[in-house]
Amino acid sequence: METSLNLTSKMPGTGTTIFAVMSALANEHGAVNLAQGFPDFNCPEKLVERVNHYMRLGKNQYAPMPGVPELRKKIAEKTLKCYGTEYDWQSEITVVGGATLSLFCAISAVVKENDEVIVIEPAYDSYIPAITLNGGKPVFSKLKYPTYQINWQEIKKLINFRTRAILINSPHNPCGTVLTASDMQELERLTENTDIVVISDEVYEHILFDGLKHQSACMFPGLASRSFIISSFGKTYHNTGWKMGYVLAPEKLTAEFRKIYQYVAFSTSTPVQYAFADFLEVESHYLALPKFYEQKRDFFRDLIKDSRFKVLPCSGSYFQLLGYDAISQQQDYELAVKLTKKSKIAGVPVSVFYHDKTDNKVLRFCFAKNEETLTKAAEILCRL
Numbered sequence: 212m213e214t215s216l217n218l219t220s221k222m223p224g225t226g227t228t229i230f231a232v233m234s235a236l237a238n239e240h241g242a243v244n245l246a247q248g249f250p251d252f253n254c255p256e257k258l259v260e261r262v263n264h265y266m267r268l269g270k271n272q273y274a275p276m277p278g279v280p281e282l283r284k285k286i287a288e289k290t291l292k293c294y295g296t297e298y299d300w301q302s303e304i305t306v307v308g309g310a311t312l313s314l315f316c317a318i319s320a321v322v323k324e325n326d327e328v329i330v331i332e333p334a335y336d337s338y339i340p341a342i343t344l345n346g347g348k349p350v351f352s353k354l355k356y357p358t359y360q361i362n363w364q365e366i367k368k369l370i371n372f373r374t375r376a377i378l379i380n381s382p383h384n385p386c387g388t389v390l391t392a393s394d395m396q397e398l399e400r401l402t403e404n405t406d407i408v409v410i411s412d413e414v415y416e417h418i419l420f421d422g423l424k425h426q427s428a429c430m431f432p433g434l435a436s437r438s439f440i441i442s443s444f445g446k447t448y449h450n451t452g453w454k455m456g457y458v459l460a461p462e463k464l465t466a467e468f469r470k471i472y473q474y475v476a477f478s479t480s481t482p483v484q485y486a487f488a489d490f491l492e493v494e495s496h497y498l499a500l501p502k503f504y505e506q507k508r509d510f511f512r513d514l515i516k517d518s519r520f521k522v523l524p525c526s527g528s529y530f531q532l533l534g535y536d537a538i539s540q541q542q543d544y545e546l547a548v549k550l551t552k553k554s555k556i557a558g559v560p561v562s563v564f565y566h567d568k569t570d571n572k573v574l575r576f577c578f579a580k581n582e583e584t585l586t587k588a589a590e591i592l593c594r595l
């Protein structure tokens with residue numbers, strides 16, 4: 212439909228997120244889709260049954276704005292069990308419709324015009340738009356190929372009186388790296404005696420391999436007291452389409468968060484919240500997750516070990532990075548599109564996670580898939 216409206220975009224130069232672009236392209240060309248990060252297997256049957264149960268029971272109206280008490284109490288219990296940290300279920304836990312929304316509200320709650328926010332790149336693609344829409348200025352520290360480790364000396368140099376927040380993400384999308392206790396202590400030291408807010412994206416908190424333990428920001432008192440911790444049920448319970456998660460933060464931060472959240476969404480799905488309140492008790496689900504995904508990681512890596520790709524380390528998340536400079540010198544975005552169209556395999560070019568489109572000739576593939584899908588994908592990758 213034509214419009215004569217004269218509009219100045221608030222987000223000039225912003226297109227559609229890469230995940231939607233690559234998934235649409237994969238569908239259009241019948242490609243095996245290892246691009247977007249979602250499982251191709253179902254979530255636990257018991258969860259589906261519980262949602263149905265609560266729908267039939269009539270739990271179909273607005274939930275309280277911060278989430279149903281039953282679920283918030285269970286989240287408090289689970290956090291204490293997993294990380295040894297107490298959060299008050301009434302004033303420090305908010306149930307939110309997914310981590311993307313949580314990130315947007317947390318950033319909006321603290322970032323004002325001309326504030327600087329330290330973004331460690333490659334970074335999940337919703338961070339920067341949320342910062343700039345709020346008038347903030349992202350300042351960047353780069354994780355360098357092939358180790359993708361944080362350079363804390365560089366972060367130290369970026370910190371100044373304008374620094375409002377720093378965003379961290381562990382386990383990391385797309386790199387598959389995880390932050391160690393000494394990384395967290397370093398951040399604790401760097402932010403000591405400052406007003407810097409930490410926004411800790413921990414959506415893959417239960418997906419760590421080789422015996423590594425998740426170092427949640429909430430385990431470090433100097434970080435817990437200044438952090439929004441962003442969690443997503445979608446990643447832990449194989450139901451990314453339900454868009455459900457929660458935010459942990461000290462009361463003062465939570466109060467500011469809720470001022471925004473109440474007018475962005477107000478609340479989120481009531482029957483799904485009740486279902487999770489029941490299912491969070493099933494510890495075995497999340498305790499089994501590291502092995503479950505480690506097997507998939509190893510299965511996939513083993514299938515492609517003789518390919519011409521360079522298989523980079525993966526310590527957490529469900530993403531495998533593959534370097535392709537022995538195969539092609541094409542720009543990663545162009546190659547990803549070509550592979551989807553011609554070879555029928557879809558991955559995500561890692562350059563899209565850098566604001567300056569740094570291209571190290573690396574593609575990201577999601578291994579949260581059935582063995583059949585992974586086998587099909589590997590057959591194609593081994594032919595390249």
Ligand SMILES: Cc1ncc(COP(=O)(O)O)c(C=O)c1O
Nearest residue numbers: 248309310311335384414443445
């Ligand atoms: C690092 C990271 N943060 C946040 C999200 C968003 O999670 P949700 O689907 O709960 O909005 C994702 C999803 O892929 C992610 O990888």
